[in-house]
Amino acid sequence: MSSQKIKQTVDNTPPIESKVRRSLLNGLWMALSGLALAEIAWLVGSFLKPLQSTDxxxxxxxxxxxxxxxxxxxxxxxxxxxxxxxxxxxxxxxxxxxxxxxxxxxxxxxxxxxxxxxxxxxxxxxxxxxxxxxxxxxxxxxxxxxxxxxxxxxxxxxxxxxxxxxxxxxxxxxx
CATH class of the missing domain: 2.102.10.10 (Rieske [2Fe-2S] iron-sulphur domain)
Structure with missing residues (x-):
């Protein structure tokens, strides 16, 4: 029975590879979100900036x-x-x-x-x-x-x- 308990305990905890993958995906998601927000801020700033004559x-x-x-x-x-x-x-x-x-x-x-x-x-x-x-x-x-x-x-x-x-x-x- 002790071998079954050990198997259940090991099976219930996520493997280390899964934790690394999840943290990598979370970091990638945060970086892409930050990039998208920076692009939106740049577009709004460009829209609000007054036009300058080219002549x-x-x-x-x-x-x-x-x-x-x-x-x-x-x-x-x-x-x-x-x-x-x-x-x-x-x-x-x-x-x-x-x-x-x-x-x-x-x-x-x-x-x-x-x-x-x-x-x-x-x-x-x-x-x-x-x-x-x-x-x-x-x-x-x-x-x-x-x-x-x-x-x-x-x-x-x-x-x-x-x-x-x-x-x-x-x-x-x-x-």
Missing amino acids: SSVQAADIIDAGPVDRFAPNSVTAFPPGRFYLACLEDGGFLALSRRCTHLGCTVPWDPERKQFACPCHASVFDIRGEVIQSPAPRALDRFAVSIENRRVKVDVGTPIRRSAFRKDQVAHR
Whole structure:
């Protein structure tokens, strides 16, 4: 009987190999869980981090040198994609930098040189060369950027768009 008792006692205790395997699997499970939590934390951190502009020329100074005054013909519009604006040279030779964003819902508004107007492709708002609303649903004129003329060169400050309700003559920079 003593041999049967010894067999039962030995059979009831888990073998050492089973304990080692269990602790190895527990350690592996903990390591993978920690790795998954670190990845989730990295993703959340990346999502919450503010975006940075990749265009260093605009980011550095927020001033874009559009070129010499003589480059722009009266009653013309020139697109500047890096600065996200149009430079309008009005009939009198004055300059107005207009935002490319429609004031209705923010769609990009292309210039139509044949019709001499900006036409929003999203909801059919139409603006004239000065950014004034010709056809709604846009509630107000296109936003503008500050323009200065230094040494016969046109410079546009694209740091902050200037919200406006309508066109005024004092918004134009003259040669």
